[in-house]
Amino acid sequence: MTGRRPFSFPRPLRTATALAACTAVVGASLAGCGVLPGGSAGARAPITVMTFAPEETRATNMPGMPAMAQAYAKYVNEKGGIDGHELRVLTCNEHNTTAGAAACARRAVAEGAVAVVGSYSQNGRAFMAPLEAAGVPYIGGYGVSEEEFTSYLSYPVNGGQAALLAGNGRQLADSCSQVSLVRPDTIAGDNLPVLLNTGLSEGDRRPSADVKAAEDATEYLAEAERARDEAGGRSGCVTAVLGERTANFFDSFRRLPKDDRGVRISSVLSSVDQPLIDRTGGAGGPFEGAYMTGWYPDAGDARWAVMRQVIKDHAFGDDRIDPADAGVQTTWIAYTVLEKVIEALDRESVTPSAVSHALDTGVSVDTGGLTPVLRWRFEDMLGVPGFPRIVNPNVTFQVVRDGRLVAQRPGFVNVARTMSQAPMA
Incomplete structure (x- = not known):
């Protein structure tokens, strides 16, 4: 079939074989073998993403979103990364300004982010223009700007x-x-x-x-x-x-x-x-x-149990994160999407274009019932005037x-x- 390799070892065996080969070499360091901190071997290239949101402003502040992103990175890296890739999360204060939103987007591009994930900004035009110019997808924004539901590189997880x-x-x-x-x-x-x-x-x-x-x-x-x-x-x-x-x-x-x-x-x-x-x-x-x-089940619903455990294990004492905050919940769902896409790609290195292509061509994301199954093919989109890219109208x-x-x-x-x-x- 198109896009499939004719033969490959099952993923767990491939990873175990790589670790055995590393440890057999005299003087080889774990870092040189690609072992992720606190996890198993991961010889694949690290993946960089960004999460931005306004913090310490006089208007809307969403500090829980970048904090949730950092906790998610600790969670997956402790397990060996996403499909063998260490996840590196950049965070950026968007300041509730057009200049701040644009600066965060430009930094994401400059530092090689393959996507902006689980972010908040009312300044859609300011941040989408730099991302579109560089082909960087925007996954799971909070849902407050028009561009999140119109840009061809935006992949919303809710109906805004x-x-x-x-x-x-x-x-x-x-x-x-x-x-x-x-x-x-x-x-x-x-x-x-x-x-x-x-x-x-x-x-x-x-x-x-x-x-x-x-x-x-x-x-x-x-x-x-x-x-x-x-x-x-x-x-x-x-x-x-x-x-x-x-x-x-x-x-x-x-x-x-x-x-x-x-x-x-x-x-x-x-x-x-x-x-x-x-x-x-x-x-x-x-x-x-x-x-x-x-948009989502109430915060006491059992379907949030994994997120709550991740917060407990990897962000204990961080009062920026409230599991009942819709921003924190949106970031969790957005990173769930990212993880499923990277696993579906199954590549040694990941690029922004590979991520957006996978999303455009039908990667299906099960969020454990927090949303319907998400998919962003043209035929999956609601096509409502003004909000054509909505795929989750629930x-x-x-x-x-x-x-x-x-x-x-x-x-x-x-x-x-x-x-x-x-x-x-």
Whole structure:
């Protein structure tokens, strides 16, 4: 068959034979034989990748993503690397700026990274241009920039904010008679009501009240009052999707004069996550009882057991990593993809073009049920206007109980049809 060698030893025998040959040579060092630190022999060339994310900024910070990448490298290298390759992880602070994102991408290219993996940046145009120029694939970004779902070198592992909004509409349609959506007063924000309302319509609900807000405000008392009034009675809901400012909005919402209507609140897991719920008081904070739409199973699900063990074994005491953080979870899934691709290639050395070619031609990645089986052939892509490269249109419905995000209903909800029907601008 094309691409297969006519004969090769099974991989474990090949590695064992190489180790025996090394130890038989007088004076040969383990390092010269390619033994990876803490693991078995690995005579293949090391693989370099990068994970970047903003850290120590005044806006969104995602330090858990590069920390998870480093823990993953320790984990696989202790086992002998990925298919005999030592994994070297570069990390870079993207600073939440276009200059920072571009600098991280250029450094990845300059230092020979075969991929950028499990990263976060809102500055898609800034980082994708250098990566595309060098042919370096972008695997499993967080899902917040347009380019992650349009660039031919991007391989997303979730449906991004589009899937979350469509799913949030579906989730709220089951429980809310009227919904108010608080969203940024920006061109990008203009698509959010379209997606949410398409989800609401599938439950025969009216379109949401569209409450526009400044994306850089520090308080939202006027918007909170309007959103609560528009949501109406006791079965009304207010959902807010303001990125890092979502916490500011719900702080304002909590400070409104009390009334007896009992309006429920909601958001999506690109704007609210478990660390934020913890920081704002947990079970006694503003998010208790809130509906949340996420990409993956809730953090207590048994399918995260391996990731949790890796964090315990290789990042114990590193408070940057919270296994309930959607960024940490995305990085774990992205590195799972990388590992499967490298194993499928089965090559002495790996190049960016080999990685992207393997992904384009049908490498199938089983993430242990954290996502559907992932594959990035043309026919696997959803082709939604504005988000053509989505291959995972699934979301999960969660709720905050006793300060923790837990499943509201079991399993995934596929929102491909909802997104396809949304009349995007």
